Amino acid sequence: MTLALLVFGTSITYAVEMHFCAENLVDFSFFNNSSNCAELDSNEELIEICAVSEVPCCNSEQVVIEGQDTLVKSNFEDLTYNQQLFLTSFGYSFINLFEGLERNVVPFASYIPPLLVRDILILDQTFLI
Numbered sequence: 001m002t003l004a005l006l007v008f009g010t011s012i013t014y015a016v017e018m019h020f021c022a023e024n025l026v027d028f029s030f031f032n033n034s035s036n037c038a039e040l041d042s043n044e045e046l047i048e049i050c051a052v053s054e055v056p057c058c059n060s061e062q063v064v065i066e067g068q069d070t071l072v073k074s075n076f077e078d079l080t081y082n083q084q085l086f087l088t089s090f091g092y093s094f095i096n097l098f099e100g101l102e103r104n105v106v107p108f109a110s111y112i113p114p115l116l117v118r119d120i121l122i123l124d125q126t127f128l129i
Contacts, residue, residue, distance in 0.1 A: 013067040
């Protein structure tokens with residue numbers, strides 16, 4: 001399960017989009033596009049900063065972490081005959097380990113124990129200590 005999650009996590013591409021207005025982070029987004037400078041019109045402080053700022057007023061940055069997209073799929077035909085034979089016999093024997101019986105088989109279910117006429121252990125004075 002952990003290995004499957006690891007392969008899944010490394011094959012996904014992650015992206016973070018950030019929108020700056022006058023060196024101030026206005027919005028960031030993991031999944032959708034971040035908003036534009038529409039808030040700049042309503043914020044007078046940002047308008048003043050933008051007027052004297054040397055950097056461009058509205059700026060968008062995107063950080064992308066590319067996932068692995070070159071997963072190699074192994075074909076059974078690429079293996080040698082001995083490897084194919086080993087894999088098929090191992091798979092067959094491994095699957096048959098977990099097949100249960102249809103019902104519990106008790107080999108002595110129809111066996112009737114002999115009647116106890118005398119207690120032989122006491123008669124022979126044989127005791128387990």
